[in-house]
Amino acid sequence: MGNTETKIEFDSDWTYDPAPQATDFIKLQERYGLYINGKFKPSDNGRCFDTINPATEEKLAEVSEASEKDVDRAVRAAKEAYENVWSKVSPKERGKYVYRIARLIQECAREFAVIETMDGGKPIRESRDIDIPLAAAHFFYYAGWADKLDYAFPGRKTKPLGVAGQIIPWNFPLLMAAWKIAPAIAAGNTVVLKPAETTPLTALKLAEVIQEADLPPGVVNIITGAGETGAHLVNHPEVNKIAFTGSTEVGKIIQKSLAGTGKNYTLELGGKAANIIFEDAAIDQAVEGIINGIFFNQGHVCCAGSRLFVQESIADELLRKLQDRMATLIVGDPLDKNSDIGAINSKAQLEKIKHYEKIGVKEGGSIYQPECTLPEKGFWYPPTLFTDVSQSHRVVQEEIFGPVLAIQTFRTVDEAIQKANNTPYGLSGGVWTEKGSKFFKVTKAIRAGVIWANTFNKFDPTSPFGGYKESGMGREGGISGLSAYVELV
């Protein structure tokens, strides 16, 4: 029946005029220091690295590279602040500081959004409407917990853990900083946070905001650097807790290096989520959900719906509608408010995605990419589908972290569940059906920490997020997120 529908014509006058976001009000420093003990200071050895705009390859600023000595300075500052200041601030006042940070983020929201998009390549629509408001909401949510911790865990009181070392990825730079810092300091810990080397600017802007909020020096320290800096932080003996968001590969290395140290840790790692479309789903809504599931943030999402499972009876119709919808996606300047898909975060990531494209084709997959003109400068990759793939294909099994969707079909509910769970990952999953009992059966059977039914990629500070199996351990958000930063006594 679907075949009788007509396709919308987009080749006439359906082009959008550019809607560029202004950037003239953004003031970046030429060179950023490390934010330690309430002050920005250059790194010990003076070493710096550039952070660039992946959409233009232009340099935005220079950022200090924290050495082992700098990490030690930051951890000592955090420890002193924990022992002498933060643990003596009353929970009520602690909460008020965190509220202040939330408010200041809201006030500078547009600035944050533009910097986020310039530094990371994500569409301004997403940084403006999702990343930044959610970051503020996280601080606002956990601020309120600061003086209510006695109610959070039935029968138990809580004690902060001490100094938390936090390492975050480049896909949601400010939001991940908020997920990490807000619950930690609200619960009475102090932190040393290391943002990703390709996206340090909003974290450094957050340091400015924290300074403006008059948070006591040393409670939050933000140090920039690459993997080596992160390793120093993980291995520092005075760090009491490690919180890491990133790849499963690095997460395993961190878990191993923490063995026998008695340090607490939580890990939020990779994923390869199944997005399952049943024949009784609302198809047009499902198509939107598939698009959002895999192309949101260029697919640089650990919980992306990167494995699509479609019930055989609707597969042809759904695939056609999906391809039609993909043809309308605007890939280009992330600062343009019309852009749906921005720039790939870095050259290295673009190469990784292209590598998987080659593997997918070589292993016999059929590739579909809509026609789109990609800008000449910068790192770009079009939205991509793989069909004719099966469970054993690498593009089905491995996390690509890009706008690449692998499609398979199924006949029965049990087959869908079995295929969905055939992965070492277990971060998220999607289910599309209009039948209530099927919704409950399938959402229960998927072994993953976050399930979106008839929606995808939704986040909220009250809503715990985190993985089963090799997708990590511990949760962020809600009361579960709080338990990652307290000891129960």
Added chain:
Amino acid sequence: MSNRLDVRKTYKLYIDGKFPRTESGRYYKWSGDKDGEVVNICLGSRKDFRDAVVAARKAFDPWQNRTAYNRGQILYRIGEMLEGRRDQFLAELTLQGAAKREATREVNGAIDRLIYYAGWADKYQQLFSSVNPVAQPYFNYSITEATGVVSIVAPEESSLLGLVTAIAPVIIGGNSCVVLASHSKPLCSISFAEVLQTSDVPSGVVNILTGQRAELLEQFASHMDVNAISYFGDDAGEIKIVEENASLNVKRASILPEKDLQKNGAQGPYHILKTQEIKTTWHPMGI
């Protein structure tokens, strides 16, 4: 009757609801005292462990899908069976070196702990689940779910209460498990398997091996189809082996104290939570 020859018991492993000997054919001699009866205890192998994990994986899904009420009744039933066989356990504990008073305390503690956890079967979920007030038009809820297959390195000294303390919170939460029992005090663990077998615990939900920690520890921690490990003890070297190998598949590793098992701190809903995941589900509200 005085001439009657007593029938001795063969102590074997407990895998998939059966009592096999170790596939390796190895055993160690165990005796309560110098002049006492010598018992051959299976020296469980890595292959035995792998077989047990296969059984536990098979048993996991049906077990987690039992109703909480049913799991609670089964745990209660284990308590009933243990109560009925207390004399046997007292005798074994005494043979393993416990004074009579100590043995009685151990058996009472084990039975009471089973009843305690039976009661949690349908309650911890309500403590740790939530409906989350998200700032968008969605119904959003978080529930607890069993982590999966758990390997357990049980306490060495407390061979019955320790075993129950290790197993009960894991299985009441819907997990299945493979347990390495005490090496120096192995009798109770095998007898406890007989209690499990007569308590409607489905085959494979609990598997118990006897053997050497040094030989099996790494395997217990590294197996890729085990989701979590509970280790009882305080040996720094062993803890490092457990935690390092756990990282191979991001296994949840809990390091738990061997001591003070009689105290209330050795039990509770937060012990159940150690082998639970939180699953959050979103659904739009509206049309």
